[in-house]
Amino acid sequence: MNRIRNILDFTLSSLLRRKGRNISLIVVYSFVVFILASVIFFTQALRKEASIILRGAPELIVQKVTAGRHDLVPERYIEKIRNIPGVTSVKGRHWGYYFDPIAGANYTIIAVNDPNRLHDINLPDIKKGNIIIGSGISRLRILHTGDSMPFRAYDGTPLYLKVTGLFPSESELVASDIILMTEEDFRALFGTPSGYFTDMTVNIRNPVEIPTIAKKINDLMPDTRPIVRDEILRTYDSVMNWRSGIIMMIFLGALAAFIIFAWDRATGLSAEEKREIGILKAIGWETSDVIMMKFWEGLVVSISSFLTGIILAYIHVFFTSSSLFKPVLMGWSVLYPEFRLTPFIDAYQIVTLFFLVVLPYTIATIVPSWRAATVDPDSVMR
Amino acid sequence: MRKSSFFMIVIIIGIAIMSLLFIHSCVMIKKVERGILLKAEIVKVLGLTDLCIFTEARYTRNPSVADLHTPFQDHPLSLEHFPSGSLIAPSGRLKR
Amino acid sequence: MIRLRDITKVFNSGRPSEFTALRGISVDIELSRVTVLKGPSGSGKTTLLSIIGCMSRPTTGRIWISEREVTSLPERFLTGIKRNTFGFVFQQFNLIRGITVLENIMLPAYTSGEEMKDIRKRALELVRLFNLHGKDSSKIEWLSGGEQQRVAIARAMINNPSIIIADEPTAHLDTKLSEEFMGYMEMLKKIGKTIIIASHDPAVYESDIIDRVLNMRDGFLHSEGI
Numbered sequence: 170m171n172r173i174r175n176i177l178d179f180t181l182s183s184l185l186r187r188k189g190r191n192i193s194l195i196v197v198y199s200f201v202v203f204i205l206a207s208v209i210f211f212t213q214a215l216r217k218e219a220s221i222i223l224r225g226a227p228e229l230i231v232q233k234v235t236a237g238r239h240d241l242v243p244e245r246y247i248e249k250i251r252n253i254p255g256v257t258s259v260k261g262r263h264w265g266y267y268f269d270p271i272a273g274a275n276y277t278i279i280a281v282n283d284p285n286r287l288h289d290i291n292l293p294d295i296k297k298g299n300i301i302i303g304s305g306i307s308r309l310r311i312l313h314t315g316d317s318m319p320f321r322a323y324d325g326t327p328l329y330l331k332v333t334g335l336f337p338s339e340s341e342l343v344a345s346d347i348i349l350m351t352e353e354d355f356r357a358l359f360g361t362p363s364g365y366f367t368d369m370t371v372n373i374r375n376p377v378e379i380p381t382i383a384k385k386i387n388d389l390m391p392d393t394r395p396i397v398r399d400e401i402l403r404t405y406d407s408v409m410n411w412r413s414g415i416i417m418m419i420f421l422g423a424l425a426a427f428i429i430f431a432w433d434r435a436t437g438l439s440a441e442e443k444r445e446i447g448i449l450k451a452i453g454w455e456t457s458d459v460i461m462m463k464f465w466e467g468l469v470v471s472i473s474s475f476l477t478g479i480i481l482a483y484i485h486v487f488f489t490s491s492s493l494f495k496p497v498l499m500g501w502s503v504l505y506p507e508f509r510l511t512p513f514i515d516a517y518q519i520v521t522l523f524f525l526v527v528l529p530y531t532i533a534t535i536v537p538s539w540r541a542a543t544v545d546p547d548s549v550m551r
Numbered sequence: 552m553r554k555s556s557f558f559m560i561v562i563i564i565g566i567a568i569m570s571l572l573f574i575h576s577c578v579m580i581k582k583v584e585r586g587i588l589l590k591a592e593i594v595k596v597l598g599l600t601d602l603c604i605f606t607e608a609r610y611t612r613n614p615s616v617a618d619l620h621t622p623f624q625d626h627p628l629s630l631e632h633f634p635s636g637s638l639i640a641p642s643g644r645l646k647r
Numbered sequence: 648m649i650r651l652r653d654i655t656k657v658f659n660s661g662r663p664s665e666f667t668a669l670r671g672i673s674v675d676i677e678l679s680r681v682t683v684l685k686g687p688s689g690s691g692k693t694t695l696l697s698i699i700g701c702m703s704r705p706t707t708g709r710i711w712i713s714e715r716e717v718t719s720l721p722e723r724f725l726t727g728i729k730r731n732t733f734g735f736v737f738q739q740f741n742l743i744r745g746i747t748v749l750e751n752i753m754l755p756a757y758t759s760g761e762e763m764k765d766i767r768k769r770a771l772e773l774v775r776l777f778n779l780h781g782k783d784s785s786k787i788e789w790l791s792g793g794e795q796q797r798v799a800i801a802r803a804m805i806n807n808p809s810i811i812i813a814d815e816p817t818a819h820l821d822t823k824l825s826e827e828f829m830g831y832m833e834m835l836k837k838i839g840k841t842i843i844i845a846s847h848d849p850a851v852y853e854s855d856i857i858d859r860v861l862n863m864r865d866g867f868l869h870s871e872g873i
Contacts, residue, residue, distance in 0.1 A: 345606075
């Protein structure tokens with residue numbers, strides 16, 4: 170073990186000789202690891218949280234389609250669906266989007282049809298003229314409980330609604346842009362005719378029956394489009410999946426960076442390096458000693474980069490809410506949720522990243538030296 | 552101090568920090584359990600279908616229930632909304 | 648005693664560039680003496696040194712070091728013997744740039760499995776012995792030619808070898824430094840080391856401490872004497 174440690178000492182001395190070069194190497198490599206790990210942490214946490222949160226989404230959503238476009242659902246459809254065996258409840262939803270020209274942001278407006286259930290989520294009652302807004306809106310328009318919020322109704326008339334409650338900040342990820350109001354106010358704002366809903370949610374007792382019931386609904390009312398919860402969850406399973414554009418760019422960038430390193434190494438050792446290996450062999454180092462030195466060289470750089478990158482990535486994603494990704498994620502949105510994600514980590518991904526970061530680089534450091542390491546020390550004498 | 556000792560200490564500190572962060576992760580998960588359950592409850596009560604991530608366009612806000620034609624409604628050329636289109640794949644059912 | 652019998656060395660055998668460096672060398676070299684291999688360049692001095700020092704193997708012939716035959720020893724035994732028996736001083740010094748004097752001296756012992764502190768202790772003694780005080784943490788590049796020479800000798804001594812082999816050690820030194828070098832060889836001889844030097848420098852082969860001169864030419868051992 171002394172031998173291993175002594176060789177490590179020499180390797181470190183050797184690396185320190187070209188301090189600038191090796192430190193920049195570690196910095197760059199750490200950055201690559203940082204970006205990769207940040208993406209991994211972010212997507213994993215988001216995915217996991219989505220799968221938990223959206224588990225309670227309705228088993229089935231039914232929309233009506235007219236001329237290929239989304240249309241309002243008439244009340245009578247609800248009764249038809251309710252009679253299908255296996256359906257526990259059917260509810261009509263009133264919801265829509267409101268564009269606020271002042272802020273340039275889109276809000277999601279939801280009419281509350283069951284005010285009693287608001288207590289379950291720690292929100293106050295809603296009466297006509299009152300609204301509960303999400304924390305994103307509160308931040309954006311600087312609105313608090315008691316403030317009045319102006320709207321422009323479908324017919325151009327102004328509509329003022331009073332903020333009587335705020336969604337708690339923990340609800341950012343689901344309710345950042347939501348405004349809750351009464352059905353009456355909803356109709357006043359959007360002008361939707363009574364007897365019609367935006368869409369319907371269907372609760373089904375046995376999840377296995379969902380596809381069957383979806384098909385039945387389609388048969389009964391061919392102008393409907395049922396959306397199954399499974400499809401909803403799958404959308405989030407593939408969020409920032411490696412196939413998506415920007416993520417692919419990031420991975421390709423990282424791959425390019427790595428190939429540059431490996432190329433630099435693989436195109437052979439410099440004359441200086443060859444000479445030094447020759448000297449080491451001449452003074453008594455064996456081939457295995459030289460290989461071990463190269464192994465340490467690769468390991469020192471790659472492990473340092475890995476640890477630095479991954480620690481910074483964790484801090485970046487979970488302590489600074491992925492601040493560096495903000496411009497990318499935000500896009501054109503004006504209302505941007507604060508990504509205070511829960512640190513759901515997948516250890517398997519971290520181990521894979523470790524092997525990906527350390528192994529190829531270390532091997533790329535050893536292999537080109539193999540030849541030089543087996544050289545006859547005699548040649549150095551000359 | 553020997554260079555190898557220094558390096559070993561740095562690595563051990565690195566691993567220690569990693570372990571601390573791992574513990575942080577476990578602690579935080581426990582801590583925000585309530586918040587997560589609250590979100591799940593909100594989803595259930597309000598019958599939500601999507602997380603509020605991309606609010607720049609109607610069909611990016613609720614991609615699961617997006618209308619096939621909404622992208623065209625925004626603007627004839629806005630087939631894609633940047634960057635959400637690059638980050639989130641179209642909902643499975645839309646491909647059918 | 649170092650015994651050599653019928654040592655030949657052929658390079659690039661079978662190819663157009665085939666070259667015979669040594670032809671049937673047989674000689675006995677006494678221990679604890681200073682022996683010089685004298686001859687022009689190309690005479691095979693370096694090749695012979697490298698074979699004696701177990702750095703390369705002869706094409707034919709046998710070698711015994713203190714009654715022990717080394718030519719047929721497998722690689723792994725040879726390494727240990729080599730490390731503890733021989734110390735080399737190269738013509739170009741061959742020191743590693745960018746690291747300190749002390750580390751250069753300690754380097755050959757790194758792979759022996761010894762503890763660093765023991766190696767370091769010996770290295771510091773050698774620093775003292777070769778008058779390199781205060782320079783032990785300096786980088787090699789800052790040293791003068793003479794100082795580098797001393798570091799090279801000190802390095803050769805780190806594993807406490809019984810035989811020192813030097814190849815044209817005074818080639819890059821002026822008269823004064825050459826004399827200094829021979830002074831150090833005298834010191835080593837006094838403590839019982841066997842010294843074999845290859846040189847065509849009169850400052851070396853005409854020195855008082857030389858016990859024997861072997862003349863070489865074209866791969867042959869020509870004559871003896873001074």
